Amino acid sequence: MGYYLSLISFGPSGWGGAFLDGALITISLAVATLPFGLALGLGIALMQRSEKKWVRRIATIYTTIFRGVPELLTLYIIYFGLSLGAQRLAKSLGFSGQFDMPPFLAGMIALGLVLSSFSSEVWVGALSAIPKGQREAAAALGLHRGQAFRLVVFPQLMRVALPGLGNNWMVLLKETSLVSVITLPDIMFYATRANVVTKEPFLMFGVACLIYLVFSMASAIGFGFLEARANRGYISHGTAR
Structure with a gap:
């Protein structure tokens, strides 16, 4: 037992410090990706x-792509593809040198794109649950669309x-483990x-x-x-007290 404890200790021969560093990278990546x-x-x-039909079509194509393509493949495309694209663009402009996509940024972009495609379905459902009368009432009060959305909707x-x-966050937290394949020193790395x-x-x-x-x-x-804080003042059928 002492041998195993020494392996995960924070001493010079233990991996405790490395796991702590990896945990900080993991949670930092998840927290940075979430708002994006x-x-x-x-x-x-x-x-x-x-x-507009064409706007809806673009959104549908976007969600279909990033919901259908494996997250690992998306990560590889962002990490290697953007690096190669930046190098070729720089070369065409007469610049020399090599550009390497930072693994943290690549992970944030790739996971953010995937998260956005899944969270959009949550947002659509939530938007549909807001009664149309709320927007009409905001307009009657003289609020323009931006104010109505920010203050009422x-x-x-x-x-x-x-x-x-919350479910999207849980999935994102687990998907951060994929970034270990592009040498980002997270928990799995x-x-x-x-x-x-x-x-x-x-x-x-x-x-x-x-x-x-x-x-x-x-x-x-x-x-x-x-959730408890957001639902304070509401009863089971969703009307205010």
Whole structure:
């Protein structure tokens, strides 16, 4: 038992510090990706509800692509494809040198695109749940469309969308493990390295599993609190007290 504890300790021969660093990278990537993916998803949802057919078609094509293509393939395309594209563009403009896409940025973009495609469905459902009379009442008060959305629609939208967005966050948290393949030192990156060095796969991947479980349980508690706070003042059929 002492041997196994020494392997995951924070001492010079333990991997505890590496796992801590990986956990910080994982949670940082997820937190950085969340607002980008949700904001883009909301924009796609608004496009899906547009009165213009061609705008709705673009949104449908977008969601079909990023919901249908494996997340790992999207990550590879962003990481390698954008690097190659930037190099060729620079060369055509007369610049020399090599451009390497930062792994953190590549992971954020790729996971954000995937998150936006799935969260857009949550946003569409939430937008459909907001009564049309809310917008009409806002217009009657003299609010323009932007003000009506920000002051009247969006607060109600968040209350309805929170459960679905919480699920999206859980999925995003797990999908961050994919970035280890592009050398971003996250939890899985260090777990894999530790396994290669120590030849203790059950221990090292078990530690990674526990870290993800802690993140998931903390997230469930956090979103539960947010949902309870967002629903204060509402009864079961959704009307205000």
